[in-house]
Amino acid sequence: MRTFRSRLIQLHQCRGADWKVMESFLIFDPTLQSIYDMSATELRRFGLTNEQAHVFYEDLHIRMPWKISHVKAGEIKAVTRYDQAYPERLSHIYDPPWVIYCIGNQQLLHDQKALSVVGSRYPSKNAETAMNFILNPIVSEGWTLISGLAIGIDTLAHRLALHQGRTVAVLGSGFKHIYPNLNQELASLIAKKGLLISEYPPDRPPEKHQFPERNRIISGLSAGTLVIEARKRSGSLITADQAIEQGRDVFCLPGRITDAHADGTNRLIQQGAKLVLEADDILNELAHFWEKETSTI
Known part of the structure; x- marks a missing residue:
């Protein structure tokens, strides 16, 4: 029945x-x-x-x-919006997914110390150095990094987190259609050491409109979103806009005003996003968020 x-x-x-x-x-x-x-x-x-x-x-x-669906028994878990296992933080966004499919450590859905990291698919040579400088101390403090498994900044963030911490990858397709294909190995590693999630059923192939849709989940699971190198029109800015609408903090790494990679992030700073020069710029801001949230438990 x-x-x-x-x-x-x-x-x-x-x-x-x-x-x-x-x-x-x-x-x-x-x-x-x-x-x-x-x-x-x-x-x-x-x-x-x-x-x-x-x-x-x-x-x-x-x-x-x-x-x-070609899924091994027990490998994929489905969490509905009406289940106790559904992440509370995600339930408060405007259009929470009805079902989330998970492979890996499902407890990471409830990690309050979660920071999303998004940015250019084609980052500059300085991006990885800057990310290590800013994010290593944050991961060392026990924060989970959430991103979208795309090439570029997403991939760098996931790999950095896997070295010493935890990471969650939010897909824009079903698990049978990992995209991009070159991140198949990374996805398998995250499934073993972190968490892969998608609101799309396992058989769903990638479609262009699904990637902007999934961005609300990336920001929705996070206390804040860090944007590293985003052009004036990019998917990273969609994630930042979603974070703002959800009442979450947005942080940006500044760049040269003549650098097209930094145009989007610089304009976000101009509009009120917090400029980040070191890890404490994020940790101090989210410590306040963390204290406020834990005091209500």
């Missing part, structure tokens, strides 16, 4: 079940039971196009991706 939890996970894995569609399902029927009895035509009432409705119906009744 299907429980509400299993229905939520099953519906979530069907193609076309984006965040808004799932919200519409739950508003229409909080038990989600009646969705199983609807035809493809009836499913269009939830904002699905005719094609999306037929694909969704096919997944729900014929293809059943939750039954055919």
Whole structure:
């Protein structure tokens, strides 16, 4: 017999079940039971196009991706928004994911001492030196680094954290489609020593719109976000904007005003983000956040 939890996970894995569609399902029927009895035509009432409705119906009744996914028993854990294991910090953002899929140390979902690190996919030669200088003391203080497994700053942050601490990688695709492909080995290492998470079902391939979507999770799990080298228009600025909307601290490494890699970060500083010259610029700011948060427990 299907429980509400299993229905939520099953519906979530069907193609076309984006965040808004799932919200519409739950508003229409909080038990989600009646969705199983609807035809493809009836499913269009939830904002699905005719094609999306037929694909969704096919997944729900014929293809059943939750039954055919190539996942070893127990390797992937699904955490729904209604589970006790769901991270409280993430539950307070505007559009928390309905389901999070996890491989690795699930306890890291609840690590209050978490800092997200984002930045350029093509960082300058000085970026790694600056990151080591700023982030090594932070990791030594027991902070978990959260990033998105992209090439560049994300990769550097994950590798730095793995040397002496903990890291969480938030994917923009399902676990069967690690992106970028060259970070397959890094993803496997994080799964063993840290945590891989995604709001996308294991079979979901990478799609362009999914990467900006996942940025809200990167910032949402963190006490603050550090931006290192971001151009004027970049995905890192989307993460920073999400952090600001979520009421989280944003920190930026400054750069030369003539350096295109630093244009985005310099402008964030101009708009009120905290300029970072050393680890204590972050630790002192987040110590206040930490004290305020622990005092409410």
